[in-house]
Amino acid sequence: MAGVKPEMNGALTDGDLALRPGGSDPSPWLREALADEGDPPPLDALKGSSSADVVIVGGGYTGLWTAYQLTEIDPGLRVVVLEQGRCGGGPSGRNGGFVNAWWDELETLVALYGPDGGRACAREVAASVDEIGAWCERHRVDAYYRRAGMLTVSTTPLHDGSWASSVAAAARLGVADAYRELSADEVSQRCRGLRFRGGALMADGATVQPARLVRGLLRVCLERGVEIFEGTRVRRLRRDGSALIAETESSAGEGGLRAGQVVLALNAWAAGWRPFRRSLLAWSSWMVRTEPIPDRIAEIGWTGGESIVDARFSVHYFQVTRDGRIAFGAGGGRPGYDGRIGRSFTDDLDNGRRAAAGFRWLFPELANVRLTDMWGGPIDIGADHLPRIGTLPRGKVHYAFGYSGNGVAPSHLAGRVLAALAAGSDEPITRLPLVGRVPNRLPPEPFRYVGARIMREAMIRREDGEEAGRRPSWWLRELTRLPRRLGYHLGPW
Numbered sequence: 001m002a003g004v005k006p007e008m009n010g011a012l013t014d015g016d017l018a019l020r021p022g023g024s025d026p027s028p029w030l031r032e033a034l035a036d037e038g039d040p041p042p043l044d045a046l047k048g049s050s051s052a053d054v055v056i057v058g059g060g061y062t063g064l065w066t067a068y069q070l071t072e073i074d075p076g077l078r079v080v081v082l083e084q085g086r087c088g089g090g091p092s093g094r095n096g097g098f099v100n101a102w103w104d105e106l107e108t109l110v111a112l113y114g115p116d117g118g119r120a121c122a123r124e125v126a127a128s129v130d131e132i133g134a135w136c137e138r139h140r141v142d143a144y145y146r147r148a149g150m151l152t153v154s155t156t157p158l159h160d161g162s163w164a165s166s167v168a169a170a171a172r173l174g175v176a177d178a179y180r181e182l183s184a185d186e187v188s189q190r191c192r193g194l195r196f197r198g199g200a201l202m203a204d205g206a207t208v209q210p211a212r213l214v215r216g217l218l219r220v221c222l223e224r225g226v227e228i229f230e231g232t233r234v235r236r237l238r239r240d241g242s243a244l245i246a247e248t249e250s251s252a253g254e255g256g257l258r259a260g261q262v263v264l265a266l267n268a269w270a271a272g273w274r275p276f277r278r279s280l281l282a283w284s285s286w287m288v289r290t291e292p293i294p295d296r297i298a299e300i301g302w303t304g305g306e307s308i309v310d311a312r313f314s315v316h317y318f319q320v321t322r323d324g325r326i327a328f329g330a331g332g333g334r335p336g337y338d339g340r341i342g343r344s345f346t347d348d349l350d351n352g353r354r355a356a357a358g359f360r361w362l363f364p365e366l367a368n369v370r371l372t373d374m375w376g377g378p379i380d381i382g383a384d385h386l387p388r389i390g391t392l393p394r395g396k397v398h399y400a401f402g403y404s405g406n407g408v409a410p411s412h413l414a415g416r417v418l419a420a421l422a423a424g425s426d427e428p429i430t431r432l433p434l435v436g437r438v439p440n441r442l443p444p445e446p447f448r449y450v451g452a453r454i455m456r457e458a459m460i461r462r463e464d465g466e467e468a469g470r471r472p473s474w475w476l477r478e479l480t481r482l483p484r485r486l487g488y489h490l491g492p493w
Contacts, residue, residue: 008096008457010360012353015370019288021352022272022375023343025084028289029211030093037215042086049255055246056263057082057234062400062405063265064217065415066422071224073423079226080257082246084233087218091267091407093211093298094377096287096317096329098307099133099408100150101204101376103124104180105386106169108489112384117433119173123433126178126204128412132207132213141216143208144322148305150205153187154197155362158466159311163200178203191302194365198342207319210408219456235396237262244396256290259423268378270401271339278365278389278441279403280304281381283347283450284333289373294324296366312463313492314456315405318360323391325372330355332460333376335452338445345378351378361467368400379405383439384489389417390436398422402439440487453484461493 026034034040056063067079087093102109102122109118133145154160159176163181170179179202182190187199214384222228235247240258263272268282290339296305297320307319314332321327333351334344352374360367382388382402387410389400398421400414413429421432429435442448458479462472472480483490 009460011358012356012363013367016353016356019356019371019374021347022373023347026089027094027211027375027377028373028406029086029097029209032076032213033088033093033209034217035207036212043228043230045231045250046082046257047250049154049257050080051078051258052227053077053259054079054245054261054263055257055259056081056265057246057330058265058267058269059087059218059228059230060090060265060267061217061411062267062414062418063263064221065412066263067226068222068417070218070423071221071226071390071413073225073419073425077423080259081221081226082232082234082248082257083230083478084227086230087371088211088214089229090270091377091379092214093138094287095405096307096327096410097099097208097210097214097408098150098317098406099129099145099206099410100307100406101129101178101202103202103204104150104152104163104175104200105327106179107165108167108385110173111210111489112386113433115173119175121432121434122175124429124480125409127205128409129204132208132409132412136213136216136332136339139220140217141213141220143213145206145208147206148306148307150202151182151187151199151306152192152202152307153193153199154309155195155313156467156469157168157197157332158471160198162311164183164468167200169450185311189301190304191308192300193363195362201306206309207305207322208408208409213408239366239394260396263418264397264401264424265418267402267403267407268336268341268380268400269339270380270399271336272341273291273339275392276399276401277339278444279383279439280339281442281448282336282339282341282345282378282486283381284336284351284376285331285379285405286348286351287327287329287374288352288355288359288360288371289321289328290326291372292324292365293326293366293369296369297324297326300365301412310362314463317364318319318359320361326359326366327414328355328359330484331379332359332456334456335449336378337449338471341378346376348376379403380492381405383442386489387414388432388437388439389414389434389439391421455491462492
């Protein structure tokens with residue numbers, strides 16, 4: 001099974017076949033954001049040894065939201081951010097730009113944390129959706145923020161009603177308007193996609209140009225006195241009495257960066273750090289983007305700004321950009337072995353073409369529209385499909401990871417929690433049930449990698465077949481249900 005190449009449902013054009021992944025080059029989002037800044041050079045790397053009150057490892061959304069929140073708690077703190085590449089070069093500048101709440105995960109939240117705990121977590125992430133927009137306005141960050149909700153659609157009778165359990169959970173918990181079912185007619189009033197059937201609407205959803213958001217965060221943090229170093233990879237952490245030392249590649253033998261508190265905001269790279277290897281899978285996700293087609297988008301009535309996802313577990317996700325393009329992603333990439341993130345996350349032509357084929361299948365009415373960009377990047381898949389936020393047992397080292405492809409709004413919440421933990425605050429947000437919880441451990445290598453590859457191929461074969469109208473065989477259904485039967489909130493039922 002692991003060697004089977006999954007089918008692709010959409011016919012690729014000659015132009016699609018000529019398209020190549022961007023590799024490790026900046027994503028189209030980041031190229032545009034940097035061009036708007038006048039193409040500045042990277043920030044300096046950290047040299048030698050130094051000290052700080054809080055060191056943050058990782059300069060994406062989680063790290064920069066944490067740094068910003070620390071300046072809110074105590075402007076006098078010396079906060080240093082160490083980014084191995086360039087801020088916006090990782091997942092924060094490569095994602096689909098969905099700023100979503102967790103109402104569509106409500107069934108899982110209730111199963112893990114109970115009705116009150118699940119509702120509290122969902123409300124905090126919903127608040128982050130609005131707070132990100134307010135923050136952009138307050139700090140004059142034009143991240144193209146647009147709050148119009150997120151639409152889940154079925155594209156095959158076999159996926160109809162897949163949202164029903166979370167819709168029912170929302171109704172039971174008194175938040176029915178947060179996630180409600182739509183008829184096929186109601187879906188078509190928002191977008192007349194030829195493949196679209198019924199669906200559900202999550203009101204607390206927005207879109208952004210993701211790299212413009214992370215670059216805006218960078219600017220505001222620098223203005224507030226946060227010290228940010230790019231091109232600075234942290235090799236390891238070690239303790240020296242009551243202090244922590246972050247050793248970088250340039251500080252070997254020179255002592256490194258001494259800190260009282262450390263925040264690990266590593267996203268998928270956390271899978272390569274020993275304390276987290278059994279909690280996380282690094283996975284690839286892929287995107288394509290069309291040429292500007294505002295008139296064609298208007299023809300199908302997709303003018304309200306909703307982001308859209310289909311009802312697959314290996315989800316397709318898409319939004320309309322400010323210049324009238326469709327940015328389209330596919331989550332059915334491949335896992336990394338033992339937390340390693342290499343060229344397969346950015347140079348995998350087969351998975352880039354899977355994203356293109358997904359677009360062609362979902363939008364047959366746009367068959368003559370040209371695709372102009374293809375790129376990939378890593379995402380961090382948590383064992384229960386939700387983030388893990390907490391503090392390592394000896395204290396002083398705090399972490400957040402496992403956004404599972406939905407990290408823009410949850411990383412804002414994580415930044416608030418991490419800042420409070422690093423500052424020693426006992427505010428209520430640090431007592432949310434997701435903070436400090438340790439999910440089921442994933443199998444060790446090589447079993448994790450082999451199992452993930454087998455499950456990936458089986459899941460895609462099942463869902464591609466369902467889109468083509470084929471009901472999966474009993475053995476394929478049972479195989480794809482196996483992760484949930486083992487206690488993981490992953491994969492379809």
